[in-house]
Amino acid sequence: MPAPNPSELAFIPFVSVENMMKLVHGIGLETMLRELADYIEEDFRRWELFDKTPRVASHSAEGVIELMPTSDGEVYGFKYVNGHPKNTRKGLQTVTAFGLLARVDTGYPVLLSEMTVLTAIRTAATSAMVARHLAPKGARTMAMIGNGAQSEFQALAMKAVCGIDAIRLYDIDSAATEKAMRNLAGHGITLTACATPEDAMEGAEIITTCTADKQYATILTDNMVGSGVHINAIGGDCPGKTELHKDILERSTVFVEYPPQTRIEGEIQQMPEDFPVTEMWQVITGDAPGRTDAQQITLFDGVGFATEDFSALRYIHDRLNDTGLYQNLDIIADPDDPRDLFGMLQRAAG
């Protein structure tokens, strides 16, 4: 990012939901999922550079509001995101989000963006990037347990990044499965609606669990999971919210993003504090093994980490140039003399 002059810095580009959707369609969703998976992987590769902290959460009876900051030393980013499972009953979304990038050297923001749509895309791109490293070679079938707002993005990412071409869908609410089937029709994926989770598992090399209830749930029990699969468990993502029976964790090699956060929020919150996990960035740099044999169950205990949002915002910032798909937001005061904020205010009265 070259340094713009101060008057340009008085405005920052804002990507609205409408413009984000136009940007997605301009690039093409599958292309974007592939490119974003590469951006996320690139930032995992330089993991040690990042200023990392567990997200800053404000919990209430109804849900959680979180701030997720990080920095690579040159660029700072953060996301605001909520998680309110009961929102859907009021016609609202479980998760909404927006995010920001700023220059570390001046602290001035350079991008504000909606991230409800973008988070759905980055979450799917992260899952697919991880599956590219851990799933059995030549995997073509995925079981998709939980067919809510994130499910279609997961499906397309696994297709675009990993070559999955058959998806078996299950949800406790069959209307959700029907919605996902409708949305995914015509995308070159063989779709099968399943009446039970066991049915969905049939022949699946990747199992994705993505359900939303804020409770200790057991979406998968031990006898449902055969050897050699990759489990992409992304619905257990806050304290008190899990999806897998702990026996599955005992049988699996567990991969995580950032252990201090995953131990609080992920499936491994059920396990002792020293339960062994592998950090995904080390698999990517080659410092730790990924899948080592065909019988192994690999399990990605994904909770979503700040660097993934950083990667997504960085991608949007890079792709925004010349598209015109943003508004300039007058969010930074820009007095002619930086010490004369009061003078600027006073002159505005005239």
Add this chain to the structure above:
Amino acid sequence: MPAPNPSELAFIPFVSVENMMKLVHGIGLETMLRELADYIEEDFRRWELFDKTPRVASHSAEGVIELMPTSDGEVYGFKYVNGHPKNTRKGLQTVTAFGLLARVDTGYPVLLSEMTVLTAIRTAATSAMVARHLAPKGARTMAMIGNGAQSEFQALAMKAVCGIDAIRLYDIDSAATEKAMRNLAGHGITLTACATPEDAMEGAEIITTCTADKQYATILTDNMVGSGVHINAIGGDCPGKTELHKDILERSTVFVEYPPQTRIEGEIQQMPEDFPVTEMWQVITGDAPGRTDAQQITLFDGVGFATEDFSALRYIHDRLNDTGLYQNLDIIADPDDPRDLFGMLQRAAG
């Protein structure tokens, strides 16, 4: 805040710098400082309700970027703010900020606002609210040490809230003093430019220090401070940045906002961890004494706390109705069916 319907929630009001300045002039700056001092005091009075945490800081060689979240259980707020002392050399501001309010029950944002101008106003309103409790009765003269971007706001707040009508200004850069003198002319305050800090102290009942260098500085030494004054020390607000000689702290009764944050960032970072301080909210509720005698030196070690930004955003939210001084920002995705984010995206392609 009554619950709006979902489609209204797809947009949130955004107050730009331009609209904030119009709002300030519409209300009148002195009126706003008085009203905001009352909002801040009201939130200090219900201090125990708030979810409090030291701000989340990302430090670099050039400065700091901070997130300051808090919640009263019904409304959540946070501020993004940077502090980059060398920015002014590039024609940029030391501090820029913006903030957000959201509903705790749904996590949906309800206000996004510039806060560069608003932070200057809330910082001054906080100082004045505190001085209203601690300064010697009938105080009319203030020494203003440091005549940068915050100084005129401090001056007007002390006038509007505490009845100060004479201000003695000093800055190591006389151009800054001249700027502040120009800006404050015609506001009903007797202004005196001083050649030395000692000269500025002459007859002052309140001493405000507000300088910006990121270093351990000694703006005030012990022999400069007479008995009975109130010191409003607001420039020492991050690790490694102080303004007062520690001997002054030893002689003073020190009042702070939130001890866990002030011990890291404030003047008392020079002192042992158990150095006694009084929490300002307890003075306001009557749980702790404020000024107890006329000879006492009271010292407000102000670093700025999240509840003050919360109060400021709450005030703006309350005052925004019907003014039209905002834009509607399309920052929240609003699918007809909250589980059908993908369908919304897909339909946007058409």
